[in-house]
Amino acid sequence: MEALDEIILLERFESRINAGEKIEPKDWMPERYRKQLIRMISQHAHSEVVGMLPEGNWITRAPSLRRKISLLAKVQDEAGHGMYLYSAAETLDVDRRELIEQLLSGQAKYSHIFNYPTLNWADIGVIGWFVDGAAIVNQTMLAKCSYGPYSRANLRICKEENFHKRQGYEIVATMAAGTTEQREMVQDAVNRWWWPSLMMFGPSDNESPNSAELLRWKVKLHSNDELRQRFVDLTVPQSQAVNITLPDPELRYDKKTQHWNFGKINWEEFWNVVKGNGPCNRERLAARQKADDDGAWVREAAVAYTMKRRMNR
Amino acid sequence: MKNGPDHRTKNVLVEFLFRLGDDRLILGHRLSEWCGHAPILEEDIALANIALDLLGQASALLRLAGEIEGKNRAEDDLAYFREATQFTNLQLVEQPNGDFAFTIARLFFFSAFNNLLSERLQKSSIEALAGIAAKGFKESSYHLRHSKEWMLRLGNGTEESHQRMQIAVNELWRFTGEMLAFDEVEEKLQQQNVIPDLNPIAPKWNEIVAAVLTEATIIIPSHQKDGGQAGNHAVSGSRNGFHSEHLGHLLAEMQILARSYPDAKW
Numbered sequence: 192m193e194a195l196d197e198i199i200l201l202e203r204f205e206s207r208i209n210a211g212e213k214i215e216p217k218d219w220m221p222e223r224y225r226k227q228l229i230r231m232i233s234q235h236a237h238s239e240v241v242g243m244l245p246e247g248n249w250i251t252r253a254p255s256l257r258r259k260i261s262l263l264a265k266v267q268d269e270a271g272h273g274m275y276l277y278s279a280a281e282t283l284d285v286d287r288r289e290l291i292e293q294l295l296s297g298q299a300k301y302s303h304i305f306n307y308p309t310l311n312w313a314d315i316g317v318i319g320w321f322v323d324g325a326a327i328v329n330q331t332m333l334a335k336c337s338y339g340p341y342s343r344a345n346l347r348i349c350k351e352e353n354f355h356k357r358q359g360y361e362i363v364a365t366m367a368a369g370t371t372e373q374r375e376m377v378q379d380a381v382n383r384w385w386w387p388s389l390m391m392f393g394p395s396d397n398e399s400p401n402s403a404e405l406l407r408w409k410v411k412l413h414s415n416d417e418l419r420q421r422f423v424d425l426t427v428p429q430s431q432a433v434n435i436t437l438p439d440p441e442l443r444y445d446k447k448t449q450h451w452n453f454g455k456i457n458w459e460e461f462w463n464v465v466k467g468n469g470p471c472n473r474e475r476l477a478a479r480q481k482a483d484d485d486g487a488w489v490r491e492a493a494v495a496y497t498m499k500r501r502m503n504r
Numbered sequence: 505m506k507n508g509p510d511h512r513t514k515n516v517l518v519e520f521l522f523r524l525g526d527d528r529l530i531l532g533h534r535l536s537e538w539c540g541h542a543p544i545l546e547e548d549i550a551l552a553n554i555a556l557d558l559l560g561q562a563s564a565l566l567r568l569a570g571e572i573e574g575k576n577r578a579e580d581d582l583a584y585f586r587e588a589t590q591f592t593n594l595q596l597v598e599q600p601n602g603d604f605a606f607t608i609a610r611l612f613f614f615s616a617f618n619n620l621l622s623e624r625l626q627k628s629s630i631e632a633l634a635g636i637a638a639k640g641f642k643e644s645s646y647h648l649r650h651s652k653e654w655m656l657r658l659g660n661g662t663e664e665s666h667q668r669m670q671i672a673v674n675e676l677w678r679f680t681g682e683m684l685a686f687d688e689v690e691e692k693l694q695q696q697n698v699i700p701d702l703n704p705i706a707p708k709w710n711e712i713v714a715a716v717l718t719e720a721t722i723i724i725p726s727h728q729k730d731g732g733q734a735g736n737h738a739v740s741g742s743r744n745g746f747h748s749e750h751l752g753h754l755l756a757e758m759q760i761l762a763r764s765y766p767d768a769k770w
Contacts, residue, residue: 240545243539243540243548244540247539247540247541250536250537250539251533251536251537251757251758252757252758252760252761253761254584254761254762254765254768254770255580255584255762255770256529256559256562256563256566256579256580256583257563257580258770259536259559260556260559260560260563263536263539263552263555263556263559264552264556266539266540266552267539267548267549267552267553267556270539270540270545270548270549270552271549273545274545274546274549277545312761312770362770365769365770366768366770369768369769370765370767370768372765372768373765373768478540478541481541482540482541482542482543485541485543485603485604486542486543486544486547486604487543488662488664488665488668489543489544489547489604489658489665490543490544491661491662491664491665492657492658492661492662492664492665493657493661495660495661495662495665496656496657496660496661499660
């Protein structure tokens with residue numbers, strides 16, 4: 192009897208999704224859907240928070256007051272994105288603390304891209320251009336996903352990311368038109384970030400274990416490869432406009448398909464970084480762990496103070 | 505400048521604007537160091553917000569100083585191409601962040617001061633300064649409220665937070681005296697009616713701080729005659745370019761890129 196109910200509920204759930212309706216927190220949903228969403232939303236939230244570190248690395252060295260202010264504002268926006276996303280995840284009956292502990296224990300993942308170091312100021316421009324650019328392609332899709340709270344969080348995030356991307360590209364364009372050293376910095380940053388940025392969309396669909404189910408339930412609407420191609424098609428003309436070379440000798444335009452073909456991605460590198468062996472995995476987690484440890488007494492004090500005030504009322 | 509100050513007043517005004525701008529630049533810089541490392545995400549956001557306000561004020565103040573000075577120095581020239589001894593910010597704001605209690609107590613002390621000062625500077629005869637102060641007054645009211653709430657939480661929270669807050673207040677107290685002491689720069693500007701009388705700030709500041717520390721169950725470091733602000737190895741001289749050793753390191757980091765490529769535009 193219960194199994195039969197479940198089948199009916201699942202049919203109804205899937206037909207709502209097919210009709211383009213949003214699923215809201217109190218609606219029935221299959222356990223797998225809930226689990227997949229928690230995994231995705233929390234990974235996304237963790238990525239925003241860990242993503243504060245590589246860019247935060249340059250706040251104190253930004254070369255002008257205007258750049259310092261806009262970088263700090265950008266990193267602050269990322270903290271804000273982390274907050275909406277943790278809140279979106281909390282609608283699925285899991286709390287922020289639990290998710291943070293999963294991040295710190297290494298059980299939960301975050302985007303592999305933030306395990307690369309920021310080595311010169313141009314990295315700040317290139318991250319805005321590539322990493323935020325890639326995130327926008329992905330999040331524009333997620334803003335249409337079937338889960339209401341996640342869809343709305345992405346809608347808001349996309350607006351801000353667009354601004355970040357423009358800001359990043361403007362840094363790149365300014366430096367690319369600048370001194371010889373500045374051009375070298377940009378080219379160096381582009382060489383280091385291009386391939387990892389392409390990896391951000393995840394493995395090819397035939398090797399992505401979660402893809403089929405996520406597509407069926409409209410958590411995702413496009414495959415990883417489709418999104419990656421869209422990003423490449425958008426970015427190549429932008430690189431030409433600032434006269435910067437993307438580090439791929441196989442990059443060429445296919446008139447028939449109207450897409451840019453690109454070379455082979457080194458998936459071994461990707462999996463290696465995902466497994467924890469990237470250049471900065473240890474540093475990133477150690478920084479999050481330190482902030483969490485150093486902040487423990489502050490959080491305890493805040494709770495104790497609230498309790499005392501409640502008791503005195 | 506229409507009805508602008510005479511030449512001598514102008515130099516003093518520039519000096520005063522440097523003091524204001526440098527305080528906000530250096531504290532904004534220090535607070536920005538927290539971004540990504542705060543005890544909770546909400547506080548990453550709040551501290552970044554306050555840092556952004558201060559950096560915005562600093563930028564406007566230094567720009568104005570440069571304009572009045574008339575030596576073709578923009579705000580970035582002033583922020584990135586002066587030496588430590590040419591900065592006239594308070595030693596209070598250049599101190600390393602310490603723990604969260606230290607950061608909050610320093611922010612509270614400065615915000616109470618900034619709020620009282622901005623409130624008065626809104627009445628400056630220099631329109632641009634009055635405008636910056638009006639914005640600063642609104643912003644510092646929020647900074648004051650935010651830091652006050654944390655003073656109470658930490659002071660009354662757990663035994664550990666109470667202890668840390670007491671230590672922070674004790675450590676910071678010696679930096680507050682020079683913050684409240686004005687010299688011939690402010691006096692001269694007041695005589696020329698460029699700014700109102702700033703002398704009421706010190707007693708008001710002591711009143712605000714005493715009330716919050718009492719509510720936070722934190723002992724006021726000293727009830728000596730001078731409030732302890734002049735005694736206890738109180739620091740002085742920042743307003744004339746005398747600093748702790750911390751400022752040089754802060755500037756080395758802040759200025760590295762701008763100075764390494766002085767011809768570059770960013």
